[in-house]
Amino acid sequence: MGVVTRKKLFSTVALCAIVVSLFLPIVMALPSPATGEEAPVAEGAPKEGEKVEKARDVYYKTEGIVVGAPAPKTTDSPTDYPRYNFESRVLIWFANQQHLYYGSFVLAVPIFCMIIEFMGVMTKDKALAKRYDQLAYDFIKISLTAYSLTAILGGILIFTFLTLYPTFFAYLSSIFRPVMHIYALMFVAESGTLYIYYYGWDKMKEGFLKWIHLSMSVILNVIGTLLMFLANSWIGFMMSPAGVDEQGRYLGNIWHVIHTALWNPLNLHRILGNMAFGGGVVAAYAAYKFLAAKTDEERAHYDWMGYIAMALGVAFLIPLPFAGYWLMREVYAYRQQMGITLMGGLLAWLFIIQATMIGILFLSTNYYLWQALGRMRGAERFQRYIKYLVFLMACGFMVFITPHTMVMTPAELKAMGGQQHPVLGNYGVMSAKNGGINVIIVTTVLSFVWYMRGNKVPTVSWARFGNIFMGVFFACAYINIIFLAIYGYYIPANVRVGLSVPQVASTLSCLFFMFALNSLMMKGAKQLGPIEWGKISARSQYALIMLATAFTWMMGLMGYIRSSVRLFWHVNEIMRDNSPWAYTHTVGFAANVISANVLFFWISILFVFWLGSLTAKKAPVEAKVGVPGAIPQPAGSH
Amino acid sequence: MSALNNPIIAVLVSLVIAVTYFTLIDHYLMEMQGLDFWYLFRQ
Numbered sequence: 120m121g122v123v124t125r126k127k128l129f130s131t132v133a134l135c136a137i138v139v140s141l142f143l144p145i146v147m148a149l150p151s152p153a154t155g156e157e158a159p160v161a162e163g164a165p166k167e168g169e170k171v172e173k174a175r176d177v178y179y180k181t182e183g184i185v186v187g188a189p190a191p192k193t194t195d196s197p198t199d200y201p202r203y204n205f206e207s208r209v210l211i212w213f214a215n216q217q218h219l220y221y222g223s224f225v226l227a228v229p230i231f232c233m234i235i236e237f238m239g240v241m242t243k244d245k246a247l248a249k250r251y252d253q254l255a256y257d258f259i260k261i262s263l264t265a266y267s268l269t270a271i272l273g274g275i276l277i278f279t280f281l282t283l284y285p286t287f288f289a290y291l292s293s294i295f296r297p298v299m300h301i302y303a304l305m306f307v308a309e310s311g312t313l314y315i316y317y318y319g320w321d322k323m324k325e326g327f328l329k330w331i332h333l334s335m336s337v338i339l340n341v342i343g344t345l346l347m348f349l350a351n352s353w354i355g356f357m358m359s360p361a362g363v364d365e366q367g368r369y370l371g372n373i374w375h376v377i378h379t380a381l382w383n384p385l386n387l388h389r390i391l392g393n394m395a396f397g398g399g400v401v402a403a404y405a406a407y408k409f410l411a412a413k414t415d416e417e418r419a420h421y422d423w424m425g426y427i428a429m430a431l432g433v434a435f436l437i438p439l440p441f442a443g444y445w446l447m448r449e450v451y452a453y454r455q456q457m458g459i460t461l462m463g464g465l466l467a468w469l470f471i472i473q474a475t476m477i478g479i480l481f482l483s484t485n486y487y488l489w490q491a492l493g494r495m496r497g498a499e500r501f502q503r504y505i506k507y508l509v510f511l512m513a514c515g516f517m518v519f520i521t522p523h524t525m526v527m528t529p530a531e532l533k534a535m536g537g538q539q540h541p542v543l544g545n546y547g548v549m550s551a552k553n554g555g556i557n558v559i560i561v562t563t564v565l566s567f568v569w570y571m572r573g574n575k576v577p578t579v580s581w582a583r584f585g586n587i588f589m590g591v592f593f594a595c596a597y598i599n600i601i602f603l604a605i606y607g608y609y610i611p612a613n614v615r616v617g618l619s620v621p622q623v624a625s626t627l628s629c630l631f632f633m634f635a636l637n638s639l640m641m642k643g644a645k646q647l648g649p650i651e652w653g654k655i656s657a658r659s660q661y662a663l664i665m666l667a668t669a670f671t672w673m674m675g676l677m678g679y680i681r682s683s684v685r686l687f688w689h690v691n692e693i694m695r696d697n698s699p700w701a702y703t704h705t706v707g708f709a710a711n712v713i714s715a716n717v718l719f720f721w722i723s724i725l726f727v728f729w730l731g732s733l734t735a736k737k738a739p740v741e742a743k744v745g746v747p748g749a750i751p752q753p754a755g756s757h
Numbered sequence: 758m759s760a761l762n763n764p765i766i767a768v769l770v771s772l773v774i775a776v777t778y779f780t781l782i783d784h785y786l787m788e789m790q791g792l793d794f795w796y797l798f799r800q
């Protein structure tokens with residue numbers, strides 16, 4: 120048997136083994152088949168002759184046999200809440216947040232790798248294909264060290280739960296026992312696949328083996344996504360419990376426990392958020408390397424890497440507010456009071472901070488794109504129009520961050536005649552804010568379209584009509600979004616809430632139709648000059664770092680908001696939090712803890728990057744093949 | 758295609774397409790939610 124055939128056989132067997140391992144946890148979770156043996160009685164399940172107790176599911180309203188113990192009623196004692204001379208909640212907050220940052224990063228980066236590796240396989244330009252492949256390899260290399268740290272942080276998190284919140288964790292693990300085991304097994308499968316994927320890169324770089332390698336990245340991401348879904352089921356259960364009765368007794372249906380009211384919105388929101396966050400972190404890494412680069416070659420490579428990471432991140436950032444909107448809608452549908460606490464009550468000011476961060480994210484992205492036009496000859500023609508985009512962005516941003524009511528002294532309150540400002544107060548409602556954010560997103564789409572056209576002029580016979588149509592379509596989209604925002608003031612609230620859907624559709628229409636139209640128009644377009652990678656202002660790189668920092672801060676903020684909406688409940692309306700820390704922190708304290716988390720994450724990830732750079736120095740010369748030169752032209756990249 | 762490359766015709770055609778499209782999504786996406794987009798105009 121030849122070496123190549125042996126490699127093929129081995130890699131195919133490895134792939135099959137990975138696929139099988141993917142199903143193994145499910146097989147293990149199945150009930151044992153009837154083999155004549157007496158099945159072991161499940162713990163908590165009624166024994167023979169014992170009266171079967173039935174109860175009603177708090178969410179699904181179905182009847183089920185009680186197989187679990189009621190949720191414990193905790194007291195403020197060392198048994199239920201052992202502690203150090205420090206607030207336990209802040210410790211668990213810190214452990215959770217750090218694990219989540221790294222978890223998000225290591226789930227997002229392999230998805231990028233998969234996309235970039237696929238682009239490399241599909242592209243016909245061999246030099247470009249090698250560069251994509253090298254880029255994907257660089258990405259996975261960064262995530263590998265971070266992966267170990269994620270596992271360590273996961274261990275720290277579990278120990279923190281066990282030592283500081285033992286009663287609550289015992290209850291949660293009694294409900295989620297099979298899920299937690301499946302989670303652990305999936306983690307093993309994920310680790311195995313990741314290591315084969317990384318270390319097999321050079322061995323499986325061509326032909327059939329490359330496809331096997333690519334398939335492994337798909338499986339790696341399927342496992343990673345499932346892991347995240349399982350972890351989401353725990354927080355979904357804590358916010359909107361299901362599968363238990365009103366005393367918190369498990370009713371035997373594990374799917375009900377997993378599939379809670381908020382599980383799917385959380386899944387979507389988190390996967391998009393992770394991708395945007397991962398893109399931001401890799402873009403910041405590239406920006407740092409760009410700023411520290413000593414040669415034009417290095418600058419060109421890291422400029423390109425930063426652009427790709429930013430573009431992927433922003434591709435997921437654009438739909439993120441809509442996923443967030445869906446999540447909030449489901450929160451309102453589940454418990455209206457919870458929604459009001461979030462957006463109109465105790466936590467509303469945090470949403471103003473969140474709106475500011477979202478605005479900063481989009482402003483930074485646009486600023487980067489406008490700066491990036493500078494590396495293309497022919498893009499000067501767009502420069503004079505940028506001020507109009509700045510105007511639109513600024514207007515949308517100001518409306519988006521306007522609070523409904525102000526925090527004021529009694530004298531200020533008296534001078535203004537009430538809590539609401541007579542003019543600005545009008546912008547504090549959802550109708551205006553939906554208009555504001557949609558204007559910001561449409562403007563970002565427009566910036567992208569300009570960037571894609573930077574150094575090109577369409578040559579298709581219908582170019583003039585295409586340009587006019589695009590201009591008119593964007594103008595009509597802006598008018599429709601703003602009209603719907605104003606219209607919302609004149610109709611009742613129950614009709615008004617529905618207006619957000621056509622507003623979102625207007626934005627998404629611009630995104631999909633205008634990108635498609637632009638791509639059609641750019642086929643065979645005349646190039647005015649090459650893209651001069653590396654020839655971009657340092658300011659643009661700081662914008663990328665800003666983008667990543669804003670992502671990190673916003674993730675911390677939103678995690679805190681989502682968690683603190685439970686107020687004094689461990690599990691909403693089922694298990695009460697009786698620790699001394701069952702209160703909502705001040706906005707200032709929460710912001711300080713979030714900032715400390717962000718700072719710690721960035722310091723530790725810099726360490727990870729530094730470790731990665733140590734390996735890079737030892738990399739064989741062959742691995743450097745394909746690093747872009749001073750003036751590369753990855754035409755297919757955009 | 759040559760007629761469409763006339764700026765006035767192009768603007769008119771684009772306007773008709775875009776206005777119709779956005780009116781349709783406003784109307785049908787509200788209807789799908791069981792809501793009346795023309796609520797104010799029917800009063």
